[in-house]
Amino acid sequence: MLLYALPRLSLENGPGWVFGFGVVWCLFAFLVIAAHLHFIIGVDEEKTKRLEAVRKAKLQQWQKKWSEETRVSQNS
Incomplete structure (x- = not known):
């Protein structure tokens, strides 16, 4: 999901709603990945x-x- 969505997120416009959504979405995705790795390890x-x-x-x-x-x- 991250590999598909990350290139499509617009993080270049600077501060704003779109940028904020992209940052929050990426942080959430990395948090999910970290939780899965924590369980697997x-x-x-x-x-x-x-x-x-x-x-x-x-x-x-x-x-x-x-x-x-x-x-x-x-x-x-």
């Missing part, structure tokens, strides 16, 4: 793995604390 995948490791560690701590409290209450 998998930047969020690494963050998700780290968060999952933290969740597992917290769950293990909670289970250990709960089992210790259960033992103490059973011994009383």
Whole structure:
């Protein structure tokens, strides 16, 4: 879409509505491309793995604390 539309946009007239539309349209197109590249590269995948490791560690701590409290209450 960018390759088709970019040559047809008029960015030569200087400040004005047409120029503003062209700039905003190009920025939006590049933003969409960047978002797709971000997803393809998998930047969020690494963050998700780290968060999952933290969740597992917290769950293990909670289970250990709960089992210790259960033992103490059973011994009383």
